[in-house]
Amino acid sequence: MGRIRNFDRDAVLESAVDVFWERGYDGAGMQEICRVTGLNPGSVYAAFGDKHGLFIEALKSYMASMSRETIARLNSNPSGRAGIADYYAALIEAMLDGKRRWGCLVTNSIVEFAMNDPQISEAFQLHLARLETALSGAIERAKQAGELSRDVDAAEAAVFLVCTTQGLNVLAKTRPSRRTLEAITRHAFTAVGFKA
Amino acid sequence: MGRIRNFDRDAVLESAVDVFWERGYDGAGMQEICRVTGLNPGSVYAAFGDKHGLFIEALKSYMASMSRETIARLNSNPSGRAGIADYYAALIEAMLDGKRRWGCLVTNSIVEFAMNDPQISEAFQLHLARLETALSGAIERAKQAGELSRDVDAAEAAVFLVCTTQGLNVLAKTRPSRRTLEAITRHAFTAVGFKA
């Protein structure tokens, strides 16, 4: 059958995600991608076609792992309110200390590509819709539990929270203080209808 | 004295702003910049040094005109509440029809450059601080007028509104509906403490 591939495709994608995340699509040179993944150009091109193809796969990998993590956190607690609080608490920590200092790969890419690339554009819409649905679900649970008034429109509130998250993703790049981030999420909570 | 320059520096900057705004820094080719401004490469380089220099000046021109417009709108009405409402109403229109479909040049650039360029980074912080101050002023006026409770923290509320605007700037690129944009600004109003 011939020589077997001796690198792990998923591990390579995870490394590539970091480069695109930190530097952006244009800012990420094949040279650095090769350094970080430990691959040579030839192997990258054989496995992924070209830089654009690598990026699409890296983006999908990022989206999948983020969706998974977000949904898990929102549902980690029977209380919808606590789920949303946990989600934002984790976001803030990552923005202060973790990779979220680089913003969010989806947000960064929406801005960098506008909606010029139909393939990427579709993936964005899907990802944002997924986040929105997960938030909406948590809001509905909060309503059921009496943590929130029955006449809150869950869909609208979810869109608003998605917008807040996008805003945080931008501000994260300006190295904001914990105080600033917490003030923002506190206001978002109020906006949805949760009591302080 | 020699030949006099026969183009208007400010007009050139305004055209350049549009190219950077729509395409981003990397996406804006000198070729297109020359086409749009009507200049030749040589003239651009003589006047602005290089692409980076042109960008910095274009960004400053954008920031100045946006600050001016925003502050004017926020103060266009004696009521702080009405000023903020006008500001968001105008933003929504521009996101549906106008150049804000391309997002905001500041937001786009914050994301594209992260905080790698100190010169640009400083300009960002200043611009965001200006917006924050203007919003905070309107909120204070609303408090004075009894449109808002005295114990609203104007500084925190202003930071929150800046975040919302950044989020809108991102979502604008996904071609959102009027309903979506209005739902978001309605929630932001609530979050600050205005009655529906």
Added chain:
DNA sequence: TCCATTCTTGAATATGAATTCAAGAAAATT
């Protein structure tokens, strides 16, 4: 009118990054 200076022009060049490719190495099948 002529000169000195500065601007304009657009083709030529330089630069940097993506991509290819030919040779070598490893695995599996016979």
Added chain:
DNA sequence: AATTTTCTTGAATTCATATTCAAGAATGGA
């Protein structure tokens, strides 16, 4: 073990685009 197939390597190439430059044109002063 030989053979075939596929992967790996990294230097060479291609390609795109920022930048330069030499020649021409317009202005103000002498």
